[in-house]
Amino acid sequence: EAVYSFAAIEQKWPQVWEDLGVFTPADDGSRERRYVLDMFPYPSGDLHMGHAEAFAMGDVVARYWRQLGYDVLHPIGWDSFGLPAENAAIKNNAHPSDWTYRNIETQAESFKRYAISVDWSRRIHTSDPEYYRWTQWLFTRFYERGLAYRKNSPVNWCPKDQTVLANEQVVNGACERCGTQVTKKSLNQWYFKITDYADRLLDDMEQLKGHWPERVLAMQKNWIGRSEGAHVRFVIEAAGGKGEEQVTVFTTRPDTLAGATFFVVAADAPLAMDLVTDENRDALTAYREQVKALSDIERQSTERTKTGVFTGRYAVNPLNGEKLPVWAADYVLADYGTGAIMAVPAHDQRDLDFARTFDLPVKAVLDTGEEDPAVSGVATTGEGTLINSGTLDGLPKSEAIPAAITMLEEQGTGEKFVNFRLRDWLLSRQRFWGTPIPIIHCEKCGEVPVPDDQLPVTLPTGLKGEALAPKGTSPLASAEEWVNVSCPKCAGPAKRDTDTMDTFVDSSWYFMRFVSPHFTEGPFDPEAAKNWMPVGQYVGGVEHAILHLLYARFFTKVVHDMGLLPASEPFSSLLNQGQVLNGGKAMSKSLGNGVDLGQQLDKYGVDAVRLTMIFASPPEDDVDWADVSPSGSAKFLARAWRLGQDVSSEPGIAFTGGDKKLRAMTHRTVADATELLENNKFNVVVAKLMELVNATRKAIDSGVGGADPAVREAAEAVAVILSLFAPYTAEDLWNLLGRDASVVNAGWPTVDETLLVQDTVTAVVQVQGKVRDRLEVAADISEDDLREAALASEAVQRTLDGRGIRTVIVRAPKLVNIVPA
Ligand code: ANZ
Ligand code: ZN
Numbered sequence: 001e002a003v004y005s006f007a008a009i010e011q012k013w014p015q016v017w018e019d020l021g022v023f024t025p026a027d028d029g030s031r032e033r034r035y036v037l038d039m040f041p042y043p044s045g046d047l048h049m050g051h052a053e054a055f056a057m058g059d060v061v062a063r064y065w066r067q068l069g070y071d072v073l074h075p076i077g078w079d080s081f082g083l084p085a086e087n088a089a090i091k092n093n094a095h096p097s098d099w100t101y102r103n104i105e106t107q108a109e110s111f112k113r114y115a116i117s118v119d120w121s122r123r124i125h126t127s128d129p130e131y132y133r134w135t136q137w138l139f140t141r142f143y144e145r146g147l148a149y150r151k152n153s154p155v156n157w158c159p160k161d162q163t164v165l166a167n168e169q170v171v172n173g174a175c176e177r178c179g180t181q182v183t184k185k186s187l188n189q190w191y192f193k194i195t196d197y198a199d200r201l202l203d204d205m206e207q208l209k210g211h212w213p214e215r216v217l218a219m220q221k222n223w224i225g226r227s228e229g230a231h232v233r234f235v236i237e238a239a240g241g242k243g244e245e246q247v248t249v250f251t252t253r254p255d256t257l258a259g260a261t262f263f264v265v266a267a268d269a270p271l272a273m274d275l276v277t278d279e280n281r282d283a284l285t286a287y288r289e290q291v292k293a294l295s296d297i298e299r300q301s302t303e304r305t306k307t308g309v310f311t312g313r314y315a316v317n318p319l320n321g322e323k324l325p326v327w328a329a330d331y332v333l334a335d336y337g338t339g340a341i342m343a344v345p346a347h348d349q350r351d352l353d354f355a356r357t358f359d360l361p362v363k364a365v366l367d368t369g370e371e372d373p374a375v376s377g378v379a380t381t382g383e384g385t386l387i388n389s390g391t392l393d394g395l396p397k398s399e400a401i402p403a404a405i406t407m408l409e410e411q412g413t414g415e416k417f418v419n420f421r422l423r424d425w426l427l428s429r430q431r432f433w434g435t436p437i438p439i440i441h442c443e444k445c446g447e448v449p450v451p452d453d454q455l456p457v458t459l460p461t462g463l464k465g466e467a468l469a470p471k472g473t474s475p476l477a478s479a480e481e482w483v484n485v486s487c488p489k490c491a492g493p494a495k496r497d498t499d500t501m502d503t504f505v506d507s508s509w510y511f512m513r514f515v516s517p518h519f520t521e522g523p524f525d526p527e528a529a530k531n532w533m534p535v536g537q538y539v540g541g542v543e544h545a546i547l548h549l550l551y552a553r554f555f556t557k558v559v560h561d562m563g564l565l566p567a568s569e570p571f572s573s574l575l576n577q578g579q580v581l582n583g584g585k586a587m588s589k590s591l592g593n594g595v596d597l598g599q600q601l602d603k604y605g606v607d608a609v610r611l612t613m614i615f616a617s618p619p620e621d622d623v624d625w626a627d628v629s630p631s632g633s634a635k636f637l638a639r640a641w642r643l644g645q646d647v648s649s650e651p652g653i654a655f656t657g658g659d660k661k662l663r664a665m666t667h668r669t670v671a672d673a674t675e676l677l678e679n680n681k682f683n684v685v686v687a688k689l690m691e692l693v694n695a696t697r698k699a700i701d702s703g704v705g706g707a708d709p710a711v712r713e714a715a716e717a718v719a720v721i722l723s724l725f726a727p728y729t730a731e732d733l734w735n736l737l738g739r740d741a742s743v744v745n746a747g748w749p750t751v752d753e754t755l756l757v758q759d760t761v762t763a764v765v766q767v768q769g770k771v772r773d774r775l776e777v778a779a780d781i782s783e784d785d786l787r788e789a790a791l792a793s794e795a796v797q798r799t800l801d802g803r804g805i806r807t808v809i810v811r812a813p814k815l816v817n818i819v820p821a
Contacts, residue, residue, distance in 0.1 A: 173295025225421025240277025
């Protein structure tokens with residue numbers, strides 16, 4: 001008799017699957033289509049344990065949907081532009097493409113071994129000119145719609161990577177990639193106008209509720225940061241050699257206008273220098289130096305004592321003409337709202353802390369019944385009625401806010417305003433290994449988008465090694481022949497833009513490319529996109545909760561507005577898989593707790609590793625590799641596989657008439673698995689499957705036997721359910737059962753509802769005529785089973801207390817009487 005060998009079956013099946021083309025969607029409309037996608041990998045080294053987990057989860061969904069009969073699109077590609085390739089190239093005097101495409105091949109081989117059920121014919125790489133041609137095409141369309149623009153502004157600058165960073169890439173003041181403290185630098189940069197879509201990005205989250213993790217939606221909502229309030233214009237009186245001017249503030253509390261006792265501008269904003277009088281300029285200049293070193297988090301910390309300098313100017317309150325001293329401080333941020341505020345210390349804690357530090361007045365304008373903030377040091381922020389506010393007096397806060405706005409509008413000193421925290425997306429990078437920005441700068445015509453028939457603008461050849469090293473300007477600038485072109489409009493001398501795009505641009509539309517990866521007329525075939533989009537299930541790490549997902553949603557909406565895509569959201573359902581830890585900690589080089597995926601696969605086999613990933617916990621939870629047992633998984637797989645050797649009936653037999661108990665168990669397991677899979681409780685499905693394998697084994701070894709149709713029915717169900725988690729073993733089991741390849745298309749077993757309801761009766765168990773226990777048993781229980789159940793009863797065992805048994809009288813299904821020796 002053969003023994004289970006994962007190495008042998010891993011050799012056997014890949015060619016069969018490829019020959020049958022089981023992972024290629026028919027794409028002919030004969031079946032309902034569904035699209036499942038894992039966030040595509042970055043080609044750094046070989047696959048690791050994290051990939052193994054994420055892709056195992058996505059593959060469960062793909063394989064389950066195929067079993068349900070859907071036409072499934074499950075593609076893969078590589079996010080293959082980016083810094084690590086460039087850094088490797090500089091270090092090894094090579095070209096970034098060497099490193100990139102070598103790693104892609106390595107990963108592709110590993111993915112194939114790992115038996116991810118993807119359609120390999122749809123593979124894409126974002127660094128291929130056939131791909132980035134369309135990234136550039138989309139950029140020019142964005143440009144034409146006014147959604148891509150260039151402006152000079154202070155940007156986040158990483159001194160180590162020598163490139164700008166989007167706000168989203170600055171974490172606690174440091175570069176997300178290398179951890180270096182980020183500084184500001186004034187540069188001419190390209191932006192996408194994502195702020196135009198702020199409202200829709202927020203509103204459309206309604207559609208995602210219940211289908212995306214709560215916390216991801218919360219993070220996006222917070223990132224977009226919609227605040228309703230008002231713009232209020234204050235006149236700043238002439239003083240110290242400076243004339244009168246007007247400054248607008250953003251406030252969410254126009255009802256508190258009468259309580260403003262001072263005015264603050266962000267110290268680092270140009271406005272602060274504009275306003276400051278000669279007398280106060282040196283103090284402000286010194287203070288600004290101090291502020292430069294602080295991150296936004298530090299600036300907004302409630303722990304720090306407030307700091308600031310007086311500008312020498314006064315603002316006039318448009319409500320009551322009061323004069324408010326204008327300060328410059330770091331707790332007001334330059335790039336939020338208008339960078340200036342009216343300070344209401346009685347009702348805003350930050351303002352109150354500042355007022356107490358600099359001995360400024362505190363004036364309550366809302367009676368909330370709480371203690372006087374001037375005395376308690378605690379700003380009152382609850383509900384209440386207005387006081388000290390002229391005509392607004394007596395109004396509750398909720399009515400005073402619109403009333404104040406109406407007043408401002410009538411006066412012409414302000415209006416309702418909705419402010420967003422979201423900033424435009426800074427997309428240009430001064431690096432080599434990225435998509436060149438398809439713009440030509442002409443002295444006469446200005447910015448000219450590269451015409452469609454001249455796309456792609458491929459990266460200049462001949463640059464490698466040191467030539468790619470960061471110098472603060474793009475390495476592309478050194479490729480003079482490439483840079484100097486003639487203007488597409490006037491044919492005069494012009495220069496190419498030398499920046500490349502943030503790699504997040506590449507990944508903002510790749511899911512659209514997969515629907516028709518070889519399409520040459522556009523980024524994708526609109527017909528195919530109509531058929532496949534949106535992605536029904538997206539799987540990936542929670543680290544992409546903001547950036548990638550927000551950008552992908554933005555791109556989808558723009559492409560939708562261009563009339564190319566009916567869908568306006570890219571991913572209708574999102575699953576964030578947990579991390580793979582070792583010893584309770586993330587695997588890392590410095591901790592030396594890394595686990596090598598290849599070694600695990602060599603030792604336990606692909607299926608055991610996949611099954612372990614899935615069985616360890618719900619998909620959203622972390623898996624601690626120190627706590628799991630791949631060898632236990634391997635044993636289970638061997639056990640499931642052996643069922644195939646012991647089923648002696650022919651394939652195709654009818655299951656009716658088979659052992660009722662086992663049939664009920666099989667159908668119950670399929671019914672439960674269906675519901676669990678719909679709710680992503682993959683780990684529980686595995687637990688149920690283990691029970692079914694045990695019950696089947698028991699049936700074979702006990703009276704039922706391997707020829708019983710119920711045994712075949714159970715074993716076939718085991719193979720189909722197992723095919724979602726352990727594709728090699730399931731396929732081989734299917735083969736042992738005499739079925740034709742492939743289990744991939746076997747079809748999800750149909751549940752016979754009538755088998756799920758089992759009539760039960762209460763059987764009375766007596767010892768020497770005295771009732772000792774009552775058992776719920778099947779109405780059609782056999783005498784043998786009833787005897788076994790009665791003797792197994794704890795109450796009976798206690799009564800017998802070690803005595804032997806003379807006779808057992810069984811009247812199935814209602815009575816058992818045991819007579820002790
Ligand atoms: C007066 C006021 C009175 C305010 C009051 C609050 C409470 P959110 O909800 O986050 O949008 N603010 C405006 N711009 C700011 C900036 N650049 N830096 C720091 N703070 C700024 O917050 C809006 C409120 O935060 C605004 O409303 C403003 O203070 C402050 F009882 O105006 B408020
Ligand atoms: Zn021109």
